[in-house]
Amino acid sequence: MTATALPGWRHLASGKVRDLYAPEEGEGPFLLVVASDRISAFDHVLEPPIAGKGAVLTALSHWWFDRLGVADHLAGDDPSAPAAPDEVADRAMVVRRLEMHPVECVVRGALTGSGYAEYRRTGAVCGIELPAGLQDGDLLDEPIYTPAYKAPLGEHDENITFERSAELVGAGTASALRDASLGIFARAREIAAARGVILADTKFEFGADPATGELTLADEVLTSDSSRYWDAETYGAGGPGRLASFDKQIVRDWLSANWDRRGEPPRLPREIVDRTLARYAELYARITGEAPSRPE
Structure with a gap:
């Protein structure tokens, strides 16, 4: 993976799908x-890329940040913040540095995916016992908070119990992460439901403001890459298609x-690339009521 060279910015790191920079000076x-x-799948970055995907996801993050009513990492109107370079402005966020917590905050409003697989083995998800007889895709009476330990770059995150998260970050911070995550999820699920979309699950990341210690929402938020959404009517x-995400x-x-x-995985056919971008764009349009566009 080769990150784009950006004037005035120094490349720090790259994950499978995102690049991080700091000001050169x-x-x-x-x-x-x-x-x-x-785009990645099964621990491989695939070819070709999904042209336009980064812009759609960034626009959706901006839309959600504007509506969640919580402290977030966006630099916003801070006059001292540098502008994003024109080359990447439609898929970039200028953000404040945070002291990131090593916990990925997963909220599940439905039982599916890895949570359902764990439930079938143990009857629980991340130590939370659930009623017997649940099926793949069943909505939970109350969303559950199932944190994960954020592993070092290149390694797999590890599902953990709430008690283990408290050992990692302290009991007070662990409770704050859980309560903030469940609150944001409830708000987002309500907004999505009004648009005919079910928010099945999502993950959040938080850091502490280094000056104030305030818990601050970071990373992308409620995008197709961090969340699972279903069409309410189809569901x-x-x-068999009710869980199409x-x-x-x-x-x-x-x-x-x-x-x-x-x-190495095979190259993706053009039809698969086009259908995938269309699915990302469809969610953006359903949630926001507008076609994907460059965020302000």
């Missing part, structure tokens, strides 16, 4: 987070049918 309070068009109709499941399904997960 000094170690100031701001960073630049750029959502690339790269209610039942059938607005994300890269199209890519995962195609790879599963065309690759044995040995060696």
Whole structure:
């Protein structure tokens, strides 16, 4: 993976799909987070990228940050903050540096994915006992908070219990992370439901403001890459397609049918690339009521 060279910014690190920069001069309070068009699945970055994906996800994060009513990491109107370079302005966020907590805050409003797999083995998810007889995709009476330990770059995150999260960050911070996550999820689920979309689960990341210690929402938020959304009408109709999500499941399904997960993955066909971008854009339009556009 090669990050874009940006005038005035120094590349710090890259994950599978995002790049992080700091101003070239000094170690100031701001960073630049750029959502690339790269797409990953099964621990591989795939070719070709999904052109336009980074802009859609960034625009959706901006939309949600504007409506959640919590402290977030966006630099906003701070006059001392540098502007995002024109080359990446539609897929970049200028943010304040935070002291990040090593806990990924996962909230599940439905039982599916890895949570359902764990439930089938143990009857619980991250130590939380659930009623017997639940099926894949069942909505939970109350959302549950199932944190994960954020592993070092290149390693897998590890699902943990709330008690383990308290050992990592302290009991007070662990409770604050849980309460903030559940509160944001409740607000977002209500907004999504009014638009005919079910927010099944999501993950949040938080840090502490180094000056005040205030708990601050960071990273992307409530995007197709960090959240699972279902169409409420399709879900209610039942059938095998009721859990079709607005994300890269199209890519995962195609790879599963065309690759044995040995060696390098095959190149994605144009049709799969186009359908995946369309699915991302469809969620943005459903949530915001507008076609994807460059955030202000």
